[in-house]
Amino acid sequence: MKLEFVSIVATFALFRSVFGVKRELFKTCEQNGFCHRNRHLANAISNKHGSYSSPYSVDETSIRISEEVSAIEGSIMKKLPNGKAVELPFTIEVLKSDNIRLTIDEKERSDPKSLRVADKRFKSRRFNEASKYALKGEPEISVNAKLTKESITDKSTGEKYLSIIYGDESEYEAQITLSPFKITVYYHGQPEIILNDRNFFNIEHWRTQDQQASELSPEETDYGTFKDEFKDSQGDHLPFGPESIGVDVSFIGYDKVFGIPEHADTFSLKDTTNDDPYRLFNVDIFEYETQSKFPMYGSIPFMVAQKKSATAGLFWINAADTYVDIKKGSPAQSNPDQIVLTSEKSTKTHWFSEAGILDLIIMVDKSPLAINKKYGELSGNPELPQLFTLGYHQCRWNYNDVDDVLDVSEKFDNFEIPYDVIWLDIEYTENKKYFTWKKGLFDDHVEMNKKLAETGRNLVAIIDPHIKTDYQVSNDIEKQGLGIKNSDNDDTYHGHCWPGESVWIDTFNPKSKAYWNKLFANNTDFSGDETNLHIWNDMSEPSVFSGPETTAPKDIVHYGGWEHRSVHNAYGLTFHEATYDAMSKRYVNKRPFILTRAYYAGSQRSAAMWSGDNKSKWEFLKISLPMALTSQVVGMPFTGSDVGGFFGDPSSELLTRWYQAGIWYPFFRGHAHIDSKRREPYIAGEPYTSIMRDAIRLRYSLLPVFYTGFHHASITNAPIITPLFYSNPENEDCYEIEDEFFVADSGLLVKPVTQEGATSVSIYIPDEKPYFDYHTHELIQGKGSHDLQAELEQIPILMQGGHIFSRKDRYRRSSKLMKYDPYTLVVALDEEGSAKGSLYIDDGETFDYKKDDDFVYVDFAIKDNKLQSSVNVGKQTPFTELLDKVKVEKIIIVGKDISFSSSAKVSQNGENWEAETIGINNNAFIIRNPAVAINKSWTIELN
């Protein structure tokens, strides 16, 4: 959902342009103390053109090297202008899979005796638990790293450094320069990443306001160190004063960088020299603009850099307000003070966060897929969702009552449009009290859900973290101390959101989670014993209408004595994890489905995400594609945007094009604002309704492709919609392409139409392989742009030669009813007449695939006119045996110069038979009803 139609905002909107409202409510970098200071410092250092001398160096006597745990420990000393020094303990570890992790803390703050903050409710130490949320567990340590025993002196520069050589073939080296502190990571002898290349490394040490003047260097400013100048933040106590951390990171020879969502911006990130940096700070950014570096609902502080020979990743593990500055260009154009190691183009970045320890992981590998895998090993792969979640979701703010819900459901069936899930936004509740249902309108909600279940449908109901004051749930939260607390006393913090005055459940507190669990249990006020109820967690940034920048004040207090400032970006994750936990207890052996708006690194382990409150405009349809691609790069692939746009009324043409694009979003949901007209796909009338129905049916026929894609993602963190450079990392021309993509590894290349009135599109083909039009099988070949017809009823889709994928072509009302439907195999041959593919099948609902190996994995391959299926994983269970009755009903073989045309000899399970074929027609050879069972291997010889 939603724009906050809080009266203040609405009043602003009346008198100011939308642009004005935004600038008023959100801080610019200039206005945000730590951003202002870190940029100021970086500019001052750059302006000194190399004559700046960094105050940070490693104390050589402090170094402890342990080969056993692949780690170097020691202290960096920060020299202050008054002669004092600040001790900053660091650890550099080599992790399994050849990643380097650096953490830097501040000695004085980690010593409990040195507590200087008067308020004992705060922990004095820097927040060091972001990794608890961003990582799936403690990362394993490398077993093959070779660490120098002592420092080495570089003969040419005289600099001392420590060296770590790692990787199976010793292909990596990390050099840690002692003074000034710097890390350079080499891969196959080439420098790839340099930390503190430009000397922007900065740890704002603990000081009092009185000490500050003598402890600031001439390059620093005291702007906002002890008071927040931003008008809505006057109340921020800044109990720790300035405490930001920052460092610059140069990607050597890398021209393009991606990731660090969420921004409504291009896929390939832009230079920020003459703009604000990209900001990562979860906020309810209603009325947002496209092409903007403004923060949005979620944050994943992970950046990926791509060049021909390698891919690099930087994972910045910090949950506080964070910015990233990006400077592009060849060394010749860049500042002369910068250390230049190669003549190639490079991207120089500068990262800083408002609080917390410095904790980051550096990855380099040969391909983007390898970096996805490394990220997944650390942060966790996306969980395999229930199959129904990949069907179509119908939402609006709001469906009014039980009859309305059942009426919409029936209309889908009347128009033979499949759908799986209907959604209820906030109005289903009694006065926006979550866990209640509006009296008179939703009394029969349990029966309603059971009725939906009869056709395999599910219901998703919204539950937000703001809890209206003065009813059972908020009373419990206040009485039991389960809410976020005030900054200046131990009472529960109160603010405003949808219900008016509210409290916020503090899901960092294990007791809050236990309480949350109970609310979702069977047979309570909230629900009966139905098993098709799922949850939407919205407004979880958290959105606080009365708060600074529409969110929680930074100095309110969470469980464990942490300031909200330090944990902000992880709050939404703890909230949806609490809901996930509750739902996994409610449904003992069922994969919970949770949709979240706010997210953080790690959210992929338990939630899907959507991109928030879109406008019904062409530019928002367009920007939804790069945003979805960015999510694939940062390991949060289960994402989509509101089909049709959230605000406003799309034209029938825009709505139709949005469905044709939306069927490719991993998460496919139509949604609309309360003031928008009804726009379920059957409303527009002909020809639109039929075109939208065909698009939705195409999604359903390709569910085996999406589900197999999610299976792979759950193991290797592979994308669901795949940016072109993933399959063509050597082709620099395709790095920035953001309006087309492959679907998982099926070879389907799609370019949705996002232009009003278009009747054709130009599609870019990234390689020399043969491609075939999805519908006509026409051959299109040659690297470069090709024009494709794209009348309103046409979606530009090509099949890349070399792939085999599976479909289920029969119309059913929901995915559940398709469970035992037969398959159609589509084979697209490459130049050699070969192709490969795979299909993953399980019960689509439970964890039995994990617990009992209850699944079937089929590899398909064709070579030398022999098509083969090998069932090679899983084991025999009652479910996989049932799959014996699931047959392949059709095989479509598409190719350039097909060398068979008459017969198809089938063999399965020791039996042989001849299948009916249709000779070659327009590049395609069709086998009718080969009647092979999907759960055991077979071969088909073609002649």
Ligand SMILES: *[C@@H]1O[C@H](CO)[C@@H](O)[C@H](O)[C@H]1NC(C)=O
């Ligand atoms: C809730 O009800 C479902 C369906 O009856 C049942 O499978 C599940 O075990 C119940 N959960 C609990 C916690 O009782």
Ligand SMILES: *[C@@H]1O[C@H](CO)[C@@H](O)[C@H](O)[C@H]1NC(C)=O
């Ligand atoms: C529109 O689209 C993007 C992605 O599709 C989404 O994240 C964002 O919240 C939407 N924009 C607006 C103004 O609602």
Ligand SMILES: *[C@@H]1O[C@H](CO)[C@@H](O)[C@H](O)[C@H]1NC(C)=O
């Ligand atoms: C497929 O079903 C048949 C017949 O029930 C059974 O013999 C076979 O083992 C099944 N295959 C798998 C992988 O379970």
